[in-house]
Amino acid sequence: MIRFLIKGLLKDRSRSLIPLIVTSFGVMITVVLHSWLTGIMSESLELNANITTGHMKVMTKAYSEVMDLSPLNLSIIGADSLVKGLKKSYAGTDWVKRIRFGGLVDVPDEKGETKAQGPVVGWSLDLLTKGTKEIERFNLKKSLISGSLPKKTDEGLLTDVFAKRYNIGIGDTFLLFSNTFEGSMSFTNFTVAGTIRFGSEAIDRGALIIDIKAAEKSFNMEDSAPEILGFLEHQYDDEKVNLISEDFNSLYRNNDDEFRPYMIRMRDQNDMGSIIDYSQAIGTLMVAIFVGAMSVVLWNAGLLGGLRRYSEFGIRLAMGEEKIAIYKSLIYEAILIGLIGSITGTISGLGISYYLQEKGIDISNLMPNSSILMPQIARANITIAALYIGFIPGLVSTVLGAVISGIGIFKRKTSMLFKELEV
Amino acid sequence: MKLKNHGLSNLLIKRPIIAITLIVLILQCGFIFGQSADDILSKVDLNLSSNNRVFESTMNIIGRRGSRFIKSKTYAEGYKKSFTEYLYPPGDKGTKMLKLEDHLWIYSPSTDRTIQISGHLLRQSLMGSDLSYEEMMEDRKLTEMYKVNIEKKEEIFGRRCYVLYLEAKVEDVAYFTQRMWVDVERFVPLKQELYSKSGKLLKWMKSEKIQKTGERWFPMKVIYKDVMKEGDGTEFEITDIKFNQYITPSIFSKASLKK
Numbered sequence: 292m293i294r295f296l297i298k299g300l301l302k303d304r305s306r307s308l309i310p311l312i313v314t315s316f317g318v319m320i321t322v323v324l325h326s327w328l329t330g331i332m333s334e335s336l337e338l339n340a341n342i343t344t345g346h347m348k349v350m351t352k353a354y355s356e357v358m359d360l361s362p363l364n365l366s367i368i369g370a371d372s373l374v375k376g377l378k379k380s381y382a383g384t385d386w387v388k389r390i391r392f393g394g395l396v397d398v399p400d401e402k403g404e405t406k407a408q409g410p411v412v413g414w415s416l417d418l419l420t421k422g423t424k425e426i427e428r429f430n431l432k433k434s435l436i437s438g439s440l441p442k443k444t445d446e447g448l449l450t451d452v453f454a455k456r457y458n459i460g461i462g463d464t465f466l467l468f469s470n471t472f473e474g475s476m477s478f479t480n481f482t483v484a485g486t487i488r489f490g491s492e493a494i495d496r497g498a499l500i501i502d503i504k505a506a507e508k509s510f511n512m513e514d515s516a517p518e519i520l521g522f523l524e525h526q527y528d529d530e531k532v533n534l535i536s537e538d539f540n541s542l543y544r545n546n547d548d549e550f551r552p553y554m555i556r557m558r559d560q561n562d563m564g565s566i567i568d569y570s571q572a573i574g575t576l577m578v579a580i581f582v583g584a585m586s587v588v589l590w591n592a593g594l595l596g597g598l599r600r601y602s603e604f605g606i607r608l609a610m611g612e613e614k615i616a617i618y619k620s621l622i623y624e625a626i627l628i629g630l631i632g633s634i635t636g637t638i639s640g641l642g643i644s645y646y647l648q649e650k651g652i653d654i655s656n657l658m659p660n661s662s663i664l665m666p667q668i669a670r671a672n673i674t675i676a677a678l679y680i681g682f683i684p685g686l687v688s689t690v691l692g693a694v695i696s697g698i699g700i701f702k703r704k705t706s707m708l709f710k711e712l713e714v
Numbered sequence: 715m716k717l718k719n720h721g722l723s724n725l726l727i728k729r730p731i732i733a734i735t736l737i738v739l740i741l742q743c744g745f746i747f748g749q750s751a752d753d754i755l756s757k758v759d760l761n762l763s764s765n766n767r768v769f770e771s772t773m774n775i776i777g778r779r780g781s782r783f784i785k786s787k788t789y790a791e792g793y794k795k796s797f798t799e800y801l802y803p804p805g806d807k808g809t810k811m812l813k814l815e816d817h818l819w820i821y822s823p824s825t826d827r828t829i830q831i832s833g834h835l836l837r838q839s840l841m842g843s844d845l846s847y848e849e850m851m852e853d854r855k856l857t858e859m860y861k862v863n864i865e866k867k868e869e870i871f872g873r874r875c876y877v878l879y880l881e882a883k884v885e886d887v888a889y890f891t892q893r894m895w896v897d898v899e900r901f902v903p904l905k906q907e908l909y910s911k912s913g914k915l916l917k918w919m920k921s922e923k924i925q926k927t928g929e930r931w932f933p934m935k936v937i938y939k940d941v942m943k944e945g946d947g948t949e950f951e952i953t954d955i956k957f958n959q960y961i962t963p964s965i966f967s968k969a970s971l972k973k
Contacts, residue, residue: 405828408829
């Protein structure tokens with residue numbers, strides 16, 4: 292039966308070619324779009340997590356209420372032991388201290404007085420410990436425009452735009468004027484190890500990266516940190532993060548101290564919740580769009596096919612074939628077309644997605660003045676879902692089209708066949 | 715208005731002497747009232763401002779995590795020249811600040827660097843306190859900066875006070891308006907509320923330990939509270955003050971920062 296149907300489909304291409312192309316193309320588009328959107332959303336989420344939010348973040352309760360101001364004086368005291376405890380309690384996670392600060396970078400003249408000066412936002416992260424993941428999280432190697440990464444605590448990275456604007460070169464010394472943990476003035480000399488470019492205008496205008504140990508010394512923050520960022524082993528997982536944060540916060544439920552440690556999730560920060568929800572809804576959205584749109588297209592294709600094959604069905608009915616048998620053969624044909632179209636569509640979609648995953652598309656020029664953190668190279672991300680996200684709707688919608696359009700067969704009257712066939 | 719004008723013109727015709735006397739009295743009252751508001755502010759300036767002064771002060775900054783104590787010595791000449799050396803805590807000891815006109819130089823002994831700050835940065839918090847660099851280092855006369863009106867008389871902290879409303883008449887002021895409670899006998903502000911141009915309260919100050927120093931009354935302790943800042947304010951206390959002393963001119967030079 293199947294062989295018979297395949298033979299029919301192959302020999303009468305007008306019966307199968309258009310539905311096959313439509314299904315295959317639709318499935319391919321779905322797979323590519325899904326992988327592309329998943330890629331952009333997850334890269335964007337990971338970029339924000341790596342630089343700002345972490346997958347989760349521990350801070351004092353008092354700090355959490357004014358965290359946008361990054362007040363150093365509300366930092367966690369005893370941060371080192373807390374980091375150790377977190378690593379031990381939640382296996383497979385990584386926890387790092389971060390100090391975000393603001394300050395003035397002051398470039399001296401030959402007399403040691405101010406030659407140029409500009410405001411910077413700063414991050415201090417673990418740059419020097421062997422095996423640190425922080426360099427990768429900040430994408431520092433790829434962001435490096437000139438020079439090298441810091442090798443000593445008194446070296447720092449300045450954004451290229453800032454360095455050019457204030458005429459600071461590799462090896463030049465500058466002074467960071469900021470505030471200590473207590474609020475006193477902090478003065479620290481640094482040497483420019485390299486210049487970087489993140490691709491976000493807001494950050495590139497003036498940013499400084501220094502080692503966490505240097506910041507601890509400059510701001511009198513040994514064993515303290517305003518924020519401890521937590522990262523899961525792989526990508527952000529809402530369920531895992533919820534479990535960890537609920538478990539951690541339950542330890543301090545009966546503690547009223549405003550400086551008690553408090554964990555917040557990535558979705559609780561910078562309006563990331565809606566982005567996470569959106570990224571999780573992409574699959575459903577894609578299926579809904581595909582099934583809706585493709586069903587209409589294939590239904591129409593089926594109807595057209597039905598009309599075109601009006602005579603064929605008439606002859607078959609006249610020859611005594613049961614209506615249900617014709618209807619079944621139509622559905623079997625649709626299953627075959629759906630299967631072949633979905634397989635070819637999924638394979639070609641995966642191929643294009645793989646190319647976009649590996650090569651990506653440079654979108655930095657599209658957002659030259661962007662103030663939000665977005666990846667410079669947009670890439671697709673092939674997930675397991677890409678294997679079925681187009682395949683199932685492709686098959687279902689083809690069959691659905693045939694099921695609906697084939698109903699017309701039962702409306703044919705045998706008594707009218709000869710008249711219809713003009714015999 | 716028509717009725718009033720009609721009445722006044724009737725009075726002028728029928729009782730010219732009474733009418734003229736009334737007009738003169740009204741005008742005089744306004745004049746005296748205006749004068750007295752300016753007088754009060756001038757007397758405040760006489761108490762608070764000086765040609766030069768040398769003082770030692772302490773700052774107790776009361777934050778959410780406890781308080782911090784800072785000790786310094788300041789030399790000031792007019793409101794354009796000022797030099798401060800920090801004496802305590804050890805971490806800040808030796809830090810010096812020199813303010814000339816609108817520029818401030820800060821010397822840090824730990825890095826042996828002098829940095830210059832100016833513009834809006836002078837209105838930033840000084841050492842994490844509720845005072846700005848300007849407030850710590852400036853002694854500009856209020857009469858030069860503000861026009862003044864008396865709002866009412868009121869008793870605060872057990873003292874009768876004029877409540878003055880000050881509005882800036884020059885551009886370069888940190889606070890566009892102020893409400894000031896001035897002791898009617900000593901002409902020292904006991905309380906000040908400082909507002910932005912939009913009318914938002916930015917800071918308040920309360921004076922304590924009002925002492926007679928020579929011919930003037932002077933608040934030896936002022937509590938500052940920047941309402942935009944967390945914490946319970948900063949207690950600024952002058953432990954020793956000398957007015958109109960001779961100050962070596964070289965103090966107000968950049969060379970003195972590294973000495």
